Amino acid sequence: MTRWIKGTMLCDLVPKHHRRLLEFANACGALTASVKGAIHKAPGKQHVQNLLSAKHR
Incomplete structure (x- = not known):
């Protein structure tokens, strides 16, 4: 779902670094x-x- 603020997409207001x-x-x-056991299985960098590189393929 995309949010709009006065005709501008919210994601356009967030700097690339912050995104x-x-x-x-x-x-x-x-x-x-x-x-x-999520806390004990926290992912490493x-x-x-x-995961992120698979998403952007």
Whole structure:
């Protein structure tokens, strides 16, 4: 769902760097919540980068 603020898409208002940070944090949460015992199975940086690179293929 895309949010609009006075004719501008919300994602256009967020600087590219911040979008990358939010995307990384979202991927961390998705990977953490996808396994049993989520806190003990928190993903490492490489796991998150693998997920993000698969998303952008």
